[in-house]
Amino acid sequence: MFTGIISGVGRILESLPIAEGPGGSDDHGRRLTLGTPPGYLDDVALGDSIAINGACMTVVAFDAAAARFAVEVSAESLDKTVGLAEPGPVNLEKAMRPQDRLGGHLVSGHVDGTGTVTRFEPTGESWTLVIAAPAALARFLAVKGSITVDGVSLTVNRVVDRAAADGLGCEFWINLIPHTVAHTTLGGLQPGRRVNLEIDQIARYVERMTQWERAAAAAAAAPAAAAA
Secondary structure, three states: EEOOOEEEEEEEEEEOOOOOOOOOOHHHHHEEEEOOOOOOOOOOOOOOOOEOOOOEEEEEEEEOOOEEEOOOOOOOHHHHOOOOOOOOEEEEEEEEOOOOOOOOOOEEOOHHHHHHHEEEEEEEEEEEEEEEEHHHHHHOOOOOEEEEOOOOOEEEEEEEEEEEOOEEEEEEEEEEEEHHHHOHHHHHHHOOOOOOOOOOOOHHHHHHHHHHHHHHHHHHHHHHHHHH
């Protein structure tokens, strides 16, 4: 479990297919070697969870002195995320502990889908970030609700529904303060960039409960309709 409060910005240094040999491909995922800020791994143990751009991964090897660690990313994770297949900067967050402050919101580290940046521009002392979300995620987004973007816990300020190729998607607005821009990878976003999204867990459970209630009501109404 995570909070969406980034604890460091690292960098994917190497990305190799897990399958060995000249025929190696992404069919079995990739092994990533990442660099971290100095001292970041001092309290990390083998098997610990670290979220990379919002995706929970397991530490399979690490060298605290060299500030490097390795993870293995499954083909499924590669298919459902962006920014985990090639070298570049990434947001890092260690799994929360029971005594930690919940500074952001409850984040599982399971990416629900990807969105596309449509605007990123300064507004006064802050920055306005607008992201287009697919239809599958649009219904979970609400004003003043929480959303995780590349692992960063953020608050939705505005939502506008839009027709999309896959149905009724939406655009949502976020205000980024200078601290967030300076201390996460979000400061490097540009229009057209895809980002990892994780919806709020409360919204996820509300959707499941209402879905179940609709199905139960339809099942109860079916015999009555048949009898009539």
